[in-house]
Amino acid sequence: MENQGETQQPHLVLSHKLFLLTHPDVQDIEKVRLKEEVLTTIKSDDMVPLYETLVAESLLEKDQSLLDSMRAKNEDELKKLDEKIADAEENLGESEVREAHLAKSLFYIRIGDKEKALEQLKVTEGKTVAVGQRMDLVFYTLQLAFFYMDFDLISKSIDKAKNLFEEGGDWERKNRLKVYEGLYCMSSRNFKKAADLFLDSISTFTTYELFPYDTFIFYTVLTSIISLDRVSLKQKVVDAPEILTVIGKIPYLSEFLNSLYDCQYKSFFSAFGK
Template sequence: MEGQEGSQQPQLVLADKLFLLRQPDVPDIEKVRFKDDVFSFVKENDMVPLYETLVADSVLDMDRALLDSMRAKIDDELKKLDEKIADAEENLGESEVREAHLAKSLFFIRIGDKEKALEHLKLTESKTVAVGQKMDLDWFYNTLHHIDSLFEEGGDWERKNRLKVYEGLYCMSTRNFKKAAKLFLDSISTFTTYELFPYDTFIFYTVLTSIISLDRVSLKQKVVDAPEILTVIGKIQYLSEFLNSLYDCRYKSFFSAFAGLTEQIKLDRYLHPHFRYYMREVRTVVYSQFLESYKSVTIEAMAKAFGVTVDFIDLELSRFIAAGKLHCKIDKVAGVLETNRPDAKNALYQATIKQGDFLLNRIQKLSRVIDL
């Protein structure tokens, strides 16, 4: 069920290559290599459903003889698996029955038949008694909400720690970066989910999600000075400069590193759908941090700090201000940015007045009803 330490699940490696095959930014020479790797994997594992899909999408060429051969192998293997299940149900115990059903589930996973794999995994789970085994099966078909309920029944410490990474990846994939950062940071010292991705990739995700989720103090304590991150971050191009230049307020270096990371983020299978959103959030963080130090500052000074033109800063900030992301205003005539950060006490006072007015209105309406 679990990948060996340091070894990513082959199916996830395949998924990454299929994703890169469809990206226009990937060089053609690399696509040729990915295409050969995908074809070899499909052929080796008799992945008929995936092969037919890739042929329909013009990713692979149709080979009728190969298709017929793979179908024949699948039929033979399914016949053997059904015989083992029947024998286990008639002559053996519950454990053997479960293992026989699990073998059939894993076969459907191997050939890439998602619907039948899900159907048979649920059947296998119904014959599983141990909580830990149920959690393992749930990881296969990604029902995290159900795994959470299993925590109340038990489940060992290692599985619970591994679940944090799975759930963190799910949160990151659904744009819940704040929760993803929390789960990833909780798992730094206990990371064992090498079947999902290497540790370097895990640190890459942890840093990216933390930068747009944590305040400056927390970022320093949990990320910038974290020993586990320090041992790995230098291996990932641009990432160390990206993190440290933000914290050290070296904005020109930050933008340079940010540009270098852009391609890595865009070509990541999980981050790709959120590429534009993440780019906006990072810029919001860095602009807010810069403006936090000033009551007012010239646009020219800010442009110089970031190593960009005045027109670029003017256009950028106007969009973020209009979207309510930045608390400042632009005095175009004077060429000055004036910050108008909301005062916390004043905001609380205004909220109290608003709620008080609402309560008085309700009381007045109630009194009129009572008078009648």
């Protein structure tokens, strides 16, 4: 997928911090640190729409000079993007036109303008022919939808991706979609399907933009414990080489899994609490 490496998408990191910032069990001193980190990210990406939302929700204090500065930067960058689109449409080919429109889509995603990002992604899709590139646009939409926890948009985007795969598509993107769908199923409490999708993706995981591999294994173990029978849990999780190489790095997870399987319930509930 374009512009993706083995690092979590920054806005999904930000989304988790925003969740913690509103969670009643997070200590106030921790929330002070989280606010500073959230504001730093907002400043670095000039996220005017998100900043205004958080100010309206009283999660951040309004700084008019900061707001004016970020707006000016956005307007300047948007002007440059529109100039590149105009130049590409007048002087360059279809590929360059698509890339210029994609850059504008990613700009709106970066600053946290959901509605304009979705509109621009549709425009970009209209300039896109290759199935793989159209799939990448769906992944961008899914990342945006997960940031806002828009379950309707997530569901529709997953269905759209599956329809695209009927036209073609490579295995790497198909395997990536399994993890996205698994995360959606876990979020909507369909733990059995989430576990099946995660387990299918263990040996092919490349979806680092969603979360690190350790987090993926954590989710896989948790959903499997809830949904698998004892024999399947042993075969697919307890003895799985991919899980065994990582589980020791995740605090209490090995004890949590193995004490349940071994019927050591005192140890299980101790690990559960931790």
